[in-house]
Amino acid sequence: MKLHRFEDANLFYTTVKDYLLTDEVLHNLQLGISSTLINNPDRYKNKPYLAAVERDGNIIAVAMMTVVHNLLLSKIQDLTAVDIIVQYLQRENDSLTNINAPVVEAQAFAEKWCLSTGKSYQLKEALRIFKLEKVELFLQAKGNFRLATESDKEILKTWHDAFCLEALGVIESDSESWVKRSLEKGTTYLWQDEIPVSIACSTRSTPNGIGISMVYTPPEHRKRGYAGACVTALSQTLLNKGYKFCFLFTDLSNPTSNKIYQQIGYKPVADWNNYSFC
Numbered sequence: 001m002k003l004h005r006f007e008d009a010n011l012f013y014t015t016v017k018d019y020l021l022t023d024e025v026l027h028n029l030q031l032g033i034s035s036t037l038i039n040n041p042d043r044y045k046n047k048p049y050l051a052a053v054e055r056d057g058n059i060i061a062v063a064m065m066t067v068v069h070n071l072l073l074s075k076i077q078d079l080t081a082v083d084i085i086v087q088y089l090q091r092e093n094d095s096l097t098n099i100n101a102p103v104v105e106a107q108a109f110a111e112k113w114c115l116s117t118g119k120s121y122q123l124k125e126a127l128r129i130f131k132l133e134k135v136e137l138f139l140q141a142k143g144n145f146r147l148a149t150e151s152d153k154e155i156l157k158t159w160h161d162a163f164c165l166e167a168l169g170v171i172e173s174d175s176e177s178w179v180k181r182s183l184e185k186g187t188t189y190l191w192q193d194e195i196p197v198s199i200a201c202s203t204r205s206t207p208n209g210i211g212i213s214m215v216y217t218p219p220e221h222r223k224r225g226y227a228g229a230c231v232t233a234l235s236q237t238l239l240n241k242g243y244k245f246c247f248l249f250t251d252l253s254n255p256t257s258n259k260i261y262q263q264i265g266y267k268p269v270a271d272w273n274n275y276s277f278c
Helices: 007-022 030-040 081-092 103-117 150-168 177-186 226-240 255-264
Strands: 002-006 050-053 058-067 070-073 098-102 121-132 146-149 189-194 196-206 209-216 243-252 267-277
Touching: 002 007, 002 081, 002 243, 007 030, 007 058, 030 058, 030 196, 050 081, 058 081, 070 103, 081 103, 081 121, 098 103, 098 196, 103 121, 121 255, 146 226, 146 267, 150 177, 150 189, 150 196, 150 209, 189 226, 196 226, 209 226, 226 243, 226 255, 243 255
Parallel strands: 070 098, 209 243
Antiparallel strands: 002 050, 050 058, 058 070, 098 267, 121 243, 121 267, 146 189, 189 196, 196 209
16 A cells, blocks of 8 residues: 655646546536646646545545645555554644544544544534535425626625635635636526625536535525525536536535525435534
C-alpha cells in the first residue's frame, strides 16, 4: 500500500477518475473539483493537495485539499489507508482544521488524526447526498421561474451573504466574484412572485450529472412553497439539457428541506460528515 502525491491535476484525474466514477454521485465533489482544477485552475488561490492510495496497482482512496487545512476524502476500500494518509499529512500539514468525507471514512480519519496529534474533534455538519433522475412531483407556487440577470446583482450578493451566514456561520469575502461568475455562466435561477423571492443554483457537474446548491429563501418569503417550486423547475431544466441526473447535499438537521426534496423525486444516496479539529 502506497500513497502517491500529484502536482499535475490532469495526471491526478487520469489516475483516479475510474475509481471515483464507481460511485459518481458520492464522489461529486472530487469529480467537480478535479474538473475545475483542469479547466479553471485560477479559481483556487492555494496550491492543491492531491493524493491517492494504491494497493496492488488499484486505487483504494483519494485525498484532496483545495481549501487550506480542509481535507476531502473519498470512499475508502481499506480503512488501513487512513493510517498512511494521516502519516503523510502530519508531516506536511499538522494544522488541519476539517475533514469532509462519507460517514465511515470521516469518523475513521477523525479518530486517527486526533490520536496522532492529540487534538479533539467535533461534528460540524451532518449531510445527506440526494440524487434525482426524474421529477416525480412538480411542486407549484405563485409566480414564475427565471434565469437571474445583471439587474439582479445586488439581490444576488445580499442573498449569497445571507445563505453563507445561515448555512456556514460566516460571510464569505468573495461574494462579488461569485455573483460575477454565476451570471457569466448562467447558473443562477430565481423564483419571482412580482419580486424575486427564492434562489437555486446549478453547480459542479460530473460526467453524467450536475449539482444544485445555494437553495435559499429569505425569512419573510418562507412557508409559501417558493423554494420547492424553484428546485423543481431547476431540476427539470437541467434534465432537459441532457444531464442524466441531478444531485444535492442537504443538512440532516433540516427535516423540512429533506422532505420537500424527496417529494420532488430526490432519493438518498449516502450520508456525509464534516468534522472540525480543535
